[in-house]
Amino acid sequence: MKILHEGKGLLIPETYLSKLDLLETERAIKLTKDTFEQKLAQALELTRVSAPLFVRPETGLNDDLNGVERPVQFDILDLKADVQIVQSLAKWKRMALAAYGFAPGTGLYTDMNAIRRDEDLDNLHSVYVDQWDWEKVITPQQRNKETLRQTVEKIWQVFLDTQAKVCDAFPAISRYLPRKLHFVTTQELEDRWPEKTPKEREDAIALEHGAVFLMEIGGALHSGKPHDGRAPDYDDWSLNGDILLWYPPLERAVELSSMGIRVDREALERQLAIRGAEERKKLTFHRMLLEDRLPLTMGGGIGQSRICMVLLEKVHIGEVQASVWPEEMIRHCAAHGVHLL
Secondary structure: OOEEEOOOOOEEEOOOOOOOOHHHHHHHHHHHHHHHHHHHHHHHOEEEOOOOOEEOHHHOOOOOOOOOOOOOEEEEOOOOEEEEEOOOOHHHHHHHHHHHOOOOOOEEEEEEEEEOOOOOOOOOOOOEEEEEEEEEEOOHHHOOHHHHHHHHHHHHHHHHHHHHHHHHHOOOOOOOOOOOOEEEEHHHHHHHOOOOOHHHHHHHHHHHHOEEEEEOOOOEOOOOOEOOOOOOOOEEEEEEEEEEEEEOOOOEEEEEEEEEEEOOHHHHHHHHHHHOOHHHHHOHHHHHHHOOOOOOEEEEEEEHHHHHHHHOOOOOHHHOOOOOOOHHHHHHHHHOOOOOO
16 A cells, blocks of 8 residues: 655555444444543552642652753743643552552553653654553562563554454454564664664564564663663663554554553662763652652553544544544645545
């Protein structure tokens, strides 16, 4: 299938035709989200909790993602102080686990809604972010790659079960997800394709295996450069990864989930030093972690709209999510039968 490049970052298959009309799409979105949420909670023994839309900057709870994204900040009259829209809930979830007193092997999940003002808008990225954020308590003995792998495999089974439910309800949708995930590290990809960019390596390995879990993201590779950026204060860079799917409608790899075993005291100290961010030790979250007042955890985020997009075989995230887009992108999509909500 020929892929057209229309404007900055926009990809559209030349002969695209949505398999569901608008009303069917809305019904399928609800079925997809309801099914995935229920099965994720069962698979990982998670309890749903409420989560904040904004936090105070001085708590250190907000996530700085790759370190360059600007959070949306505004003042609250009664507080006489500023707050920030969350960019993710990685740190907040860990504090919530401590506050609620979750036992090892159990955890929480929540609907995370965020605004990422600096996002480059394209088929997969929106200013509005909606995802399931989950976190669970683990023991010191479980801080290893085998725990990570077993958890990823459970999550992938949730993807497969959700696909089956959606396809039963909407027969026009294809069952194309591979049954198994291939596990690979970022260093293995660099060793195999040193001449490729990280994104090109992701596309190559996803095309080869259909779906992969790409591990160890954030630290420097043998080349001296990291595969991709990661904040130094939530994932342990040696115990994390992304689920990547080869997505035929766009002929590229699509990230479905980012997750990992979180930093303990030693990993936090090490990664803050690498990033030159040791001043964060003064923040509330970081002090609690360094004083061993937070549980050991693992967790991640799973994009709700991203899941709906790939399971319903759409080509733009705006087909399953109401957001704002550049006028040029709206025009190009409309000209090729891509209806943005």
